[in-house]
Amino acid sequence: MRINVTVNGRQYSSDVEPRMLLVHYLRDVLGLTGTHIGCETGVCGACTVLLNGEAVKSCMLFAVQVDGQEITTIEGISQDGQLHPVQQGFWEKHGLQCGYCTPGMILASIQLLKRNPNPTEEEIRHALVGNLCRCTGYQQIVEAVQWAAQKMRGEI
Amino acid sequence: MFPAPFEYYAPKTLQEALSLLAQHGENAKVLAGGQSLVPLMKLRLSTPAVIIDLNGIAELRYIREEGNYVAIGAMARHYDLETSDLLKRLCPILPECASHIGDVQVRNRGTIGGSLAHADPAADYPAAVLACEGEIKVVDTDGKERVIKATDFFVDLFTTALQPNEIITEIRIPAFAPKTGSAYLKMEQLASGYALCGVAAIVSLDDSVIQDVRVGITGVAPKAYRATGVENALKGQAFNPKTIEQASELAADGINPLEDIHADAEYRAHLAKVLTKRALLKAIERAKV
Structure with missing residues (x-):
């Protein structure tokens, strides 16, 4: 399926399988490996990202579910070389x-x-x-x- | 961990979702917040061929007053309930209960409709919805609606009265009577946050006489239940802590408690009694304010 996602302010358009988890999309497709995979069961929070500004666990969402939406990862929070x-x-x-x-x-x-x-x-x-x-x-x-x-x- | 392949649909309206459900029938699974279903799919305990994702359906996410009850859209997130001023004013046990679910990330995403449909024996909402004498409104693929009482909704372990061709649209929670207090207390399994036992108590006082009392208990039995023994022992009685303590001993009467590596049956029954006592005392304290 074709999805269009804004990640850290940048637009991406990708073809993904519906079963691809958001965390795998971020890491393996976009190369944003700052989002970590820990327990894979929704307990540890290592994969937390912001979806439209709200913290979610990216191992409990499919990439297709964020079509048209905004994601912020750890790579996207510093500004002009200044740490958040x-x-x-x-x-x-x-x-x-x-x-x-x-x-x-x-x-x-x-x-x-x-x-x-x-x-x-x-x-x-x-x-x-x-x-x-x-x-x-x-x-x-x-x-x-x-x-x-x-x-x-x-x-x- | 990767789920088995599936076809994915993201309808924008309830009508569209029902058409998809009619078309795909029992091959389809409805996805709400996904905080239980997605992990189950990753473990391949659930392998639906078709996913109908309700997250894009804005008309199912609301909390509003309607007559003498609060209507909660099935896709209202736990965070929406936790922070709802309307619920805090009219049915404060629901925000209190919602604040105990999982963690912030889960509460940002999980929904009340999804939680009730999943009917996990250790979920938090069922205790509160039972104690509130809430109702669950559902609609089927022909557009026919019905309203199910919470007591009839929970059937067994992970089993509800919801039919495969139905979707939950709304949860109705009656507004509290005056001089009513409530409390939700929980002993949780620390890693998962699921309830080993959760007790929702609602008490209405007239002077110091208990006019009405309702107790919902989750985590103990295969499905959440009303502790009717406790309720009957207290209705019409003058409040005193001893009476509460004695009545709370009936909290697991007639129940065959669950057992697992986290808690045996005896411990769960014990928790039901202790938390019932504490929840009742706290509810009464709040009813007096």
């Missing part, structure tokens, strides 16, 4: 070790801060329930999101 504030937060607060979960963590955090610019620690943890990290124990991830929230509110 959430990326900066993960840098500043060492919110990662191996980095495997990081793209998903960052996109889920962007979703959170869009809906709630001033989240409590508990709200941050609740918002990241769908993203698993096996390295950090989450503490620095929470601190990274707190840092980003402050940055985005202009307090840093």
Whole structure:
């Protein structure tokens, strides 16, 4: 099937099988390998992308379902060579070790801060329930999101 | 993991979806939010030849007041319910219940119609929809509509009263009576977020007398159920914590609880009793405000 998708502001037109998952489309067809495949069962959140601005797991959607829609991946959030504030937060607060979960963590955090610019620690943890990290124990991830929230509110 | 091949259709209207369903019959599977169906297809536990995707049907995504009930379009996302001011005002147990489902990503995508049609024994909504005495409106491929009471809708494990030629269009939730409080409490399996036990309690008070009480329980039995033993023991009684505790002991009466590696039958029955007690107490506290 022919689909037309906007990914990170760029238009793509591709022929895909209906059964192709969005995550495979992004990685294998478009070459955007920043979106990771973790559990493949909808639990780990490594494949999180934004669909029309909302965080979704790209292993639980078919590419044909995003025909005519907008996707944002980790590759599309920095602007003019400047890291997104959430990326900066993960840098500043060492919110990662191996980095495997990081793209998903960052996109889920962007979703959170869009809906709630001033989240409590508990709200941050609740918002990241769908993203698993096996390295950090989450503490620095929470601190990274707190840092980003402050940055985005202009307090840093 | 790759699903088996299928033909894909993305109708823009309900009418179009029904025509496709009529054309493809039992070879077709209707796709809503896909947060259960897509994983099942990847595991090839489900291998439909045809997928009819409802996500493009804008007319099925709404939450609005109609007379004395709230009408929720089948394609309303969990996030829509979680954040609906109308529901928070008229049936607050539904937003509370929706906020417990899966995680943010799942709630952005999953739908109430899809969840009810799937009838997972550990899904959250069935408990709340049963306790609310909600109704499920469906339409068949001839355009004939019927409205099914929640108590008649859930038939068995992953089995509902929905026929293969029918699509859920709307969920109707009666507005709460005055002086009514509610609570949804859940003990979840941590990795999946599914309920080992979830209890939805709704209590209407008159002074301190329990005028009406409804308890829906999910995760414990092959299908969500009303804890009628608990309800009958409390109706018309003056509220006191001891009465609540005694009545809650009946929460798994006549139920043959599920068993799996996460929880045995005894534990599930125990959870049903404890969470029923806590949910009732919380609902009563809220009814007093």
